[in-house]
Amino acid sequence: MKKKLRRITDTFDIPSEIAAGFYIELFSDREFVFSGDVKISKLEENSIEIIYNNKVISISGSELKIDYYTSGGIKITGSIEKIEFLQKE
Amino acid sequence: MFLDFERNIFGFVDFCAEGADFENLLNYCAENKIEILSPRKKGYSFSGKIKAKDYKKLRIPARKAGIKLKIIKKRGLYFYLKNNKSKILFASGATVIVFFILFMNLFIWDIRVSGCKNIEPEIIIEAAEKAGLKSGTLKQKPDVQLIEWDIIKNIEGIATAEINIQGCRATILINEAKEPAEMKSDDDVPVNIVASRYGVIRKMNVFDGQDAVKIGDAVMKGDLLVSAVYEDSHNKLTLKHARANVIAETDYCITAEFPLEQIIKSKGNLKKTIYEAEILGIDFKLGKQITTNNMIIEKEEKTLYFFWIKLPVKVTIYRCFNVKVNNITYNFEQARNGAEAILKEKEDIELENMEIISKTVNEKVKNNKYIITADYIVLMDIAKEQQIESDIPWENTDDMS
Numbered sequence: 001m002k003k004k005l006r007r008i009t010d011t012f013d014i015p016s017e018i019a020a021g022f023y024i025e026l027f028s029d030r031e032f033v034f035s036g037d038v039k040i041s042k043l044e045e046n047s048i049e050i051i052y053n054n055k056v057i058s059i060s061g062s063e064l065k066i067d068y069y070t071s072g073g074i075k076i077t078g079s080i081e082k083i084e085f086l087q088k089e
Numbered sequence: 090m091f092l093d094f095e096r097n098i099f100g101f102v103d104f105c106a107e108g109a110d111f112e113n114l115l116n117y118c119a120e121n122k123i124e125i126l127s128p129r130k131k132g133y134s135f136s137g138k139i140k141a142k143d144y145k146k147l148r149i150p151a152r153k154a155g156i157k158l159k160i161i162k163k164r165g166l167y168f169y170l171k172n173n174k175s176k177i178l179f180a181s182g183a184t185v186i187v188f189f190i191l192f193m194n195l196f197i198w199d200i201r202v203s204g205c206k207n208i209e210p211e212i213i214i215e216a217a218e219k220a221g222l223k224s225g226t227l228k229q230k231p232d233v234q235l236i237e238w239d240i241i242k243n244i245e246g247i248a249t250a251e252i253n254i255q256g257c258r259a260t261i262l263i264n265e266a267k268e269p270a271e272m273k274s275d276d277d278v279p280v281n282i283v284a285s286r287y288g289v290i291r292k293m294n295v296f297d298g299q300d301a302v303k304i305g306d307a308v309m310k311g312d313l314l315v316s317a318v319y320e321d322s323h324n325k326l327t328l329k330h331a332r333a334n335v336i337a338e339t340d341y342c343i344t345a346e347f348p349l350e351q352i353i354k355s356k357g358n359l360k361k362t363i364y365e366a367e368i369l370g371i372d373f374k375l376g377k378q379i380t381t382n383n384m385i386i387e388k389e390e391k392t393l394y395f396f397w398i399k400l401p402v403k404v405t406i407y408r409c410f411n412v413k414v415n416n417i418t419y420n421f422e423q424a425r426n427g428a429e430a431i432l433k434e435k436e437d438i439e440l441e442n443m444e445i446i447s448k449t450v451n452e453k454v455k456n457n458k459y460i461i462t463a464d465y466i467v468l469m470d471i472a473k474e475q476q477i478e479s480d481i482p483w484e485n486t487d488d489m490s
Contacts, residue, residue, distance in 0.1 A: 039119070040112045043130050066128045071119045 022052055029080045032059055035073040040066075048076055049086075056086040100141040100165030101126075108156030111135045117150045141167065196369070197226050197259045198401040204263040208246060213261055216240045217252075224401060225370020228254060278476050279328035282315035284308045285473035288337030292468075298331025308337065308471075317477055328479055335472040338446065341465040343435050346458045347427035350418050356385050357411035367403040385410040424459035425452065432461050444468040 022036025034050060034057070042049035047060045064078035106114070111130060118125050123146055126138040135156075139147065141163070151158050170177055200217060202210035217223070220239035222231045233252045240250040240261070248266040252259055282298065287309045290302055298315040302308060315331040364375040386409050393402040419427065446466040453460050 039116045043112050043115065043128075043135075045130060066115075068124070068126070069115055069119050069128065070124065071122065 024057075024083075026080075026083070029061075030077060031067075032076040032080055032083065033073065034075075037071060038074050040069065040074070050074060051088065054088045056088050058082075058084040058086055060084070096140060097165050098167065100163065100167035101138050102141055102144050102163050103138050103161040104136065104144065104147075104158055105161055106135040106137075106151065106156045106158050107133060108135075108151075108154065109133065110154040110156065113154050114147070114150055114156055117154075118147070121146070123147065136161070138164075141165065193401070194257060195228055196401070197222070197228055197231075197254060197257055198224055199258040199399050200224060200261065201258060202261045202263060204265070206265055208244060208263065208265060212244060213240060213250075213263060216243050217259075217261060219243070222252065222259060223370065224367075224403075278330065279317040279479065280330050280474040280476050281313055281317045282331045282333050282335065282472045283475045284310055284312045284314055284335070284337070285471045286310050286337075286339055288339030288469075288471055290314075290335060290337045292334075292336035294334040296332040298329050298333065300333070302335075314472060318479070328477075331474070333472050334470055336468050337471045338466060338468055339471065341440065341443065341467050341469070343432060343439060343463045343465070345428045345432035345435060345461045345463075347419075347424045347431060349421075349424050349454070349457050349459060350416065353415045353417060354385075355413045355415060357413035359408055360384065360411050361409045363407040363409065365405040365407070367405070369401050383412055385412055419459075421454070421459065424454075425461075428452075428459045428461045432463055436463075440465070440467065442469070 022034065022038075025031075025033040025035070027033075034052070036052055039051045040048065041051045041056060042058075043066075044064075046062055046064060047058060048064055048066070049056050049058045051057075059076055059080060060082040061078050061080040064076055064080070067075040067077050069075075111128075114135075115125065115128060117123075123143045124140065128135065128137040144158075144160070147158060200214055200222065202213045205213065217236060217240060220231075220236040220243075222236050231252075233254070237250045237252055240263075241247050246266050247263055249262075249264040251262040251264075253262065254260075287307075289307050290304050293300060293302075293304060293314075295315050298317055299319050301313045301316045308314065314335050315333040317328050317331045319327050319329050321327070366373045366375060386407055389406045389408070391404045391406070393400045393404065443465075444467060446468060448466075449464045451462045451464075453462075
């Protein structure tokens with residue numbers, strides 16, 4: 001199903017955020033902006049994990065802090081070292 | 090930026106939380122649109138900022154998550170105003186007073202008159218008020234020149250009027266007109282001297298003209314006493330402005346009446362006091378108004394002062410008294426004394442320039458009045474000028490006199 005959806009979006013050149021339901025913006029290694037319905041699963045000084053559609057996105061770095069967090073998205077600032085897409089356990 | 094403004098106006102709190110499950114609290118806030126700013130976690134401590142009104146909403150979910158909340162600092166205008174209530178009240182009061190003074194400074198509150206000698210200042214103020222200059226007038230409003238002209242035009246005897254406005258005071262400088270020198274216009278015409286009433290002439294001082302009677306002559310009213318036609322040693326006739334004092338013995342009568350019964354209306358008990366206040370030129374009637382017919386009213390005006398500063402507040406007090414009617418009945422002796430007092434007053438006025446030779450007094454009671462009739466034989470000046478018209482050459486002797 002997901003493969004089919006990806007093929008359709010590729011064929012019709014539909015923006016991927018419409019198909020995926022979220023998008024991520026990364027400004028250098030200082031700002032991480034996630035737009036979409038998200039939840040925080042882990043909040044630490046050096047790592048923040050957010051959950052979207054049973055997928056976990058882990059942001060690691062130092063001096064991480066949340067600039068804003070609403071039902072529409074989250075903005076994390078600090079020195080970002082690593083962004084990982086993990087499968088929810 | 091707008092959000093910052095909103096937060097600063099309505100206030101926000103810095104809080105810290107202790108516990109473990111902060112993530113759930115953050116998720117709860119995101120779902121319920123409760124905005125937490127700068128959320129940070131250090132070990133088992135969590136801190137952030139939240140709108141003052143949203144802080145209460147955090148309590149229940151925090152309790153459920155086993156988190157203990159604590160306010161660190163309250164920020165924003167709302168809390169500033171709340172904490173500094175007395176200072177702000179003082180500052181706002183001072184500001185209001187300053188603006189009030191500045192506002193009041195736009196008006197004229199005090200009108201003074203100077204330079205009046207014969208004219209009452211109240212008349213000038215009344216004329217100025219009619220022309221548009223009164224207490225409470227906006228400084229920019231009155232046309233000063235027009236008011237000056239109105240004052241000069243409406244009040245006789247004013248040469249110049251000048252209005253100076255300084256601060257809240259208008260000073261009207263009046264320069265009264267000097268009375269013109271008396272013109273002896275009557276000297277420009279030839280006149281005879283005739284008798285103003287009958288009598289026997291006892292003394293004559295003829296300054297100009299030809300005497301037509303002599304001492305001891307009896308004359309009737311209108312008889313010629315000194316003629317304007319003068320015949321000189323060369324039998325030449327000329328007309329003159331006759332001048333003379335002619336003292337004659339004549340009679341004079343004065344009657345004085347005093348009623349035996351009198352109705353005197355006097356001030357009774359105070360029935361009502363009515364207050365009126367004029368604040369900033371606007372009249373306010375205080376208390377219940379009553380009809381003041383058949384009452385004696387005393388008016389008292391008070392201007393309020395703040396130390397020596399005249400305030401634009403004028404209080405008028407009307408004291409209404411009942412009318413007390415007194416019926417007084419005098420006996421003959423009292424009525425006689427009253428009539429005599431009136432007679433004395435009349436004598437002093439009417440016989441001021443006369444010499445009394447004899448006086449006969451008759452007393453009677455008529456129409457419930459005590460009447461004293463005094464008949465006098467007096468010496469008085471009976472000379473009266475009477476203008477004549479003639480073809481004889483007129484000689485004006487004024488230049489010579």
